[in-house]
Amino acid sequence: MTTSDAASPERRPHVVIIGGGFGGLAAARALARAQVSITLVDRRNHHLFQPLLYQVASAVLSPGDIAAPIRWVLRDQANVDVLLAEVTRVDVADRRLHFAERSMEYDVLVVAAGVGHDYFGHDSWAEHAPGLKSLDDALELRRRILLAFERAEWCGNPDERRRLLTFAVIGGGATGVELAGALSEIARHSLRRDFRHIDPGDARVVLVEGGDRLLASFRDPIPARARAQLEAVGVEVVTGQRVTNVDAEGVQLGQTRIDAGTVIWAAGVKAPPFVASLGGPQDRAGRIVVEPDGSLPGHPEVFVIGDLAHHRHPTRDLGPLPDHPLPGVAQTAIQMGKHVARCLNADRAGWPRPRFAYKDLGSMATIGRSKAVADVAGLRISGLLAWLMWLFVHLMALVGFRNRLVVIAQWAWSYGTFQRNARLIRGSEAPDSVL
Amino acid sequence: MTTSDAASPERRPHVVIIGGGFGGLAAARALARAQVSITLVDRRNHHLFQPLLYQVASAVLSPGDIAAPIRWVLRDQANVDVLLAEVTRVDVADRRLHFAERSMEYDVLVVAAGVGHDYFGHDSWAEHAPGLKSLDDALELRRRILLAFERAEWCGNPDERRRLLTFAVIGGGATGVELAGALSEIARHSLRRDFRHIDPGDARVVLVEGGDRLLASFRDPIPARARAQLEAVGVEVVTGQRVTNVDAEGVQLGQTRIDAGTVIWAAGVKAPPFVASLGGPQDRAGRIVVEPDGSLPGHPEVFVIGDLAHHRHPTRDLGPLPDHPLPGVAQTAIQMGKHVARCLNADRAGWPRPRFAYKDLGSMATIGRSKAVADVAGLRISGLLAWLMWLFVHLMALVGFRNRLVVIAQWAWSYGTFQRNARLIRGSEAPDSVL
Numbered sequence: 001m002t003t004s005d006a007a008s009p010e011r012r013p014h015v016v017i018i019g020g021g022f023g024g025l026a027a028a029r030a031l032a033r034a035q036v037s038i039t040l041v042d043r044r045n046h047h048l049f050q051p052l053l054y055q056v057a058s059a060v061l062s063p064g065d066i067a068a069p070i071r072w073v074l075r076d077q078a079n080v081d082v083l084l085a086e087v088t089r090v091d092v093a094d095r096r097l098h099f100a101e102r103s104m105e106y107d108v109l110v111v112a113a114g115v116g117h118d119y120f121g122h123d124s125w126a127e128h129a130p131g132l133k134s135l136d137d138a139l140e141l142r143r144r145i146l147l148a149f150e151r152a153e154w155c156g157n158p159d160e161r162r163r164l165l166t167f168a169v170i171g172g173g174a175t176g177v178e179l180a181g182a183l184s185e186i187a188r189h190s191l192r193r194d195f196r197h198i199d200p201g202d203a204r205v206v207l208v209e210g211g212d213r214l215l216a217s218f219r220d221p222i223p224a225r226a227r228a229q230l231e232a233v234g235v236e237v238v239t240g241q242r243v244t245n246v247d248a249e250g251v252q253l254g255q256t257r258i259d260a261g262t263v264i265w266a267a268g269v270k271a272p273p274f275v276a277s278l279g280g281p282q283d284r285a286g287r288i289v290v291e292p293d294g295s296l297p298g299h300p301e302v303f304v305i306g307d308l309a310h311h312r313h314p315t316r317d318l319g320p321l322p323d324h325p326l327p328g329v330a331q332t333a334i335q336m337g338k339h340v341a342r343c344l345n346a347d348r349a350g351w352p353r354p355r356f357a358y359k360d361l362g363s364m365a366t367i368g369r370s371k372a373v374a375d376v377a378g379l380r381i382s383g384l385l386a387w388l389m390w391l392f393v394h395l396m397a398l399v400g401f402r403n404r405l406v407v408i409a410q411w412a413w414s415y416g417t418f419q420r421n422a423r424l425i426r427g428s429e430a431p432d433s434v435l
Numbered sequence: 436m437t438t439s440d441a442a443s444p445e446r447r448p449h450v451v452i453i454g455g456g457f458g459g460l461a462a463a464r465a466l467a468r469a470q471v472s473i474t475l476v477d478r479r480n481h482h483l484f485q486p487l488l489y490q491v492a493s494a495v496l497s498p499g500d501i502a503a504p505i506r507w508v509l510r511d512q513a514n515v516d517v518l519l520a521e522v523t524r525v526d527v528a529d530r531r532l533h534f535a536e537r538s539m540e541y542d543v544l545v546v547a548a549g550v551g552h553d554y555f556g557h558d559s560w561a562e563h564a565p566g567l568k569s570l571d572d573a574l575e576l577r578r579r580i581l582l583a584f585e586r587a588e589w590c591g592n593p594d595e596r597r598r599l600l601t602f603a604v605i606g607g608g609a610t611g612v613e614l615a616g617a618l619s620e621i622a623r624h625s626l627r628r629d630f631r632h633i634d635p636g637d638a639r640v641v642l643v644e645g646g647d648r649l650l651a652s653f654r655d656p657i658p659a660r661a662r663a664q665l666e667a668v669g670v671e672v673v674t675g676q677r678v679t680n681v682d683a684e685g686v687q688l689g690q691t692r693i694d695a696g697t698v699i700w701a702a703g704v705k706a707p708p709f710v711a712s713l714g715g716p717q718d719r720a721g722r723i724v725v726e727p728d729g730s731l732p733g734h735p736e737v738f739v740i741g742d743l744a745h746h747r748h749p750t751r752d753l754g755p756l757p758d759h760p761l762p763g764v765a766q767t768a769i770q771m772g773k774h775v776a777r778c779l780n781a782d783r784a785g786w787p788r789p790r791f792a793y794k795d796l797g798s799m800a801t802i803g804r805s806k807a808v809a810d811v812a813g814l815r816i817s818g819l820l821a822w823l824m825w826l827f828v829h830l831m832a833l834v835g836f837r838n839r840l841v842v843i844a845q846w847a848w849s850y851g852t853f854q855r856n857a858r859l860i861r862g863s864e865a866p867d868s869v870l
Contacts, residue, residue, distance in 0.1 A: 075629045084582075154518060194506040
């Protein structure tokens with residue numbers, strides 16, 4: 001499996017890309033015509049359209065609708081090998097990637113492994129408040145949400161029933177806002193006729209944000225509009241309160257207690273453990289503080305892109321960002337991935353590498369049926385128009401023709417009927433009884 | 436939660452149905468206008484369209500395409516409660532159903548819990564050769580099948596690579612035949628362009644049947660035609676050989692060894708453990724030998740329907756069946772479910788109960804793209820016409836408008852492109868590396 005064959009004069013540089021998300025795929029594709037041999041390593045076999053992951057958690061879409069095998073996405077690009085494996089460590093001095101039992105040399109490394117949630121040092125909270133980063137996470141959330149209604153239906157104790165029907169979402173970023181809106185919609189519309197002993201519309205959805213506003217990365221007046229739209233669909237919004245404890249029964253916010261049957265974590269950002277082995281400067285979340293060209297300081301052959309990169313250099317649209325990295329969205333990762341190819345082409349031609357220049361294409365978040373906020377091309381809009389824009393952008397961006405058609409069909413059906421049919425409770429952890 | 440309230444003159448009889456499969460749902464629906472109060476108990480929250488389960492295992496369809504929440508299916512039937520719970524025991528003398536910690540009284544009990552696979556006393560084989568009865572089973576099989584190709588791609592040892600690309604299917608009934616055909620199609624078409632170091636078309640698919648012919652419940656010449664069609668798509672068919680051992684490396688058939696990376700069990704039938712507590716006569720598979728009206732001997736208030744019922748009485752179409760139960764297909768279960776309602780109506784009117792009369796609507800099995808066999812209305816056909824018939828019947832029967840449209844779209848796409856996009860490897864058991 002080693003690709004080092006230095007004796008051969010025709011040997012192509014071996015580019016290893018860690019991660020088949022937006023950044024990793026963009027880098028691989030941008031190198032399609034380069035005289036390199038690429039290995040794309042991911043611990044999952046699929047690329048995930050993460051912006052729609054909350055729709056799997058909220059039972060609108062099925063996993064297959066928002067994921068495609070990485071192998072299949074890259075099937076026509078002959079210079080790419082795909083490897084299903086988890087990286088445990090990188091030895092940058094030796095230019096070698098380590099897996100559990102084997103290793104692989106590289107000439108150029110692109111680290112695009114993404115980030116996880118941060119429980120701010122309380123990893124024990126994860127059990128009671130799962131996050132939303134992978135398909136497995138989304139299915140686990142879906143399972144918990146649907147089971148809460150099943151349990152409430154057969155629960156004789158009014159306090160416990162009330163607790164079961166309370167959903168707390170921690171984190172007022174895009175994921176938290178979208179999940180809270182979707183949960184309210186499930187309860188008030190989708191499940192309306194399915195139960196005999198409870199009214200799912202009695203469900204309480206609480207969105208908790210430690211800062212003083214939702215969607216803090218959006219410009220005014222979007223944070224306030226998002227809050228108003230969430231409250232209009234029945235979500236309770238709590239800002240300026242930090243979570244001090246999470247247990248099996250609910251959430252503690254200082255003196256305030258929220259008894260909740262389901263707690264969902266959508267806050268914080270944390271780099272995966274192997275990133276520390278790169279030896280570069282890391283910010284508090286563990287992200288690598290990269291050079292203006294996106295490389296690891298002292299190692300021009302290693303690039304760090306996407307959510308894992310802390311890019312604090314002046315860029316075309318945003319100007320200097322002394323303390324904040326670029327927004328952790330698909331567009332940032334895609335632009336950085338393409339930039340890697342430009343740098344390698346420059347290296348080959350003997351030119352200086354270009355700086356990475358971020359082009360802000362705008363941001364948007366959806367809140368529910370016909371409700372969204374968007375900040376695109378200088379326009380800050382909300383409501384139906386923002387929602388239609390959100391719909392269009394996400395449909396166009398979905399990987400693969402088949403997914404797009406099926407998702408349009410599901411959405412049209414969900415919109416027309418208020419129903420959600422991906423409401424399956426699965427998994428070996430599923431209790432055999434709600435009694 | 437107890438529903439016994441004998442003091443009330445208006446008290447409706449409490450009908451408990453165990454199982455939300457074809458039989459249980461048919462019974463519940465047939466009782467829609469009856470003056471009864473129904474509780475449908477299932478340990479899953481969804482009804483499963485089991486005839487298409489092999490298409491989830493073979494990555495054509497997603498779980499959501501062939502399953503619908505039982506609650507949703509019955510949402511408009513006001514006399515039904517749905518309960519997610521697993522039955523541990525039935526006390527027929529006390530007319531009481533037991534769950535892990537609680538219990539429930541019934542006036543009429545309909546046992547429609549279905550059957551599992553039988554490893555003929557070798558339960559340790561289950562780990563190496565999973566069956567195909569639930570969505571979780573199908574996803575586990577899909578995971579194993581896709582991982583086998585991923586591992587083979589990066590395997591340096593030719594013998595091991597050959598083993599990884601060998602798939603053994605045990606059992607030549609409809610499930611085994613359909614799975615073997617689908618596996619061959621995945622390898623020879625769907626994955627063709629995705630790998631760089633292996634040719635998925637080299638995969639070996641072996642179908643093993645202990646009896647001397649496939650599809651033994653079909654009339655001649657269908658078993659021979661099915662075999663010919665399977666062999667035409669590259670499946671090796673082995674008949675008349677019994678499995679003597681299954682281990683992590685493959686299957687032993689007496690003196691013959693099949694080294695296989697993936698072994699799938701599609702043989703035998705076994706009743707779930709709680710069925711023994713009914714105390715009725717059981718056949719070797721644990722099925723209850725029922726009265727001509729479908730009831731448990733000595734307990735006219737308990738019906739056993741679907742795969743769990745061993746019905747050996749003369750019926751309209753088949754005549755006496757001294758040794759064989761009726762075929763374990765959806766139609767049998769649906770007809771028995773409807774019969775329960777007829778019996779209860781007769782009881783109420785004071786008439787004698789009708790005998791159960793099975794109407795044979797035919798049987799069919801698909802072998803792959805444009806290949807199938809069918810025995811319908813006296814016609815025994817195979818090939819494209821049988822396949823079109825299979826397609827039509829299964830589309831019409833799928834539960835729910837949305838599923839039907841989406842499944843048509845997926846099938847059309849799969850047929851036109853040879854692609855299978857539900858190729859996701861998931862689950863906490865997924866190894867993080869194929870190396």
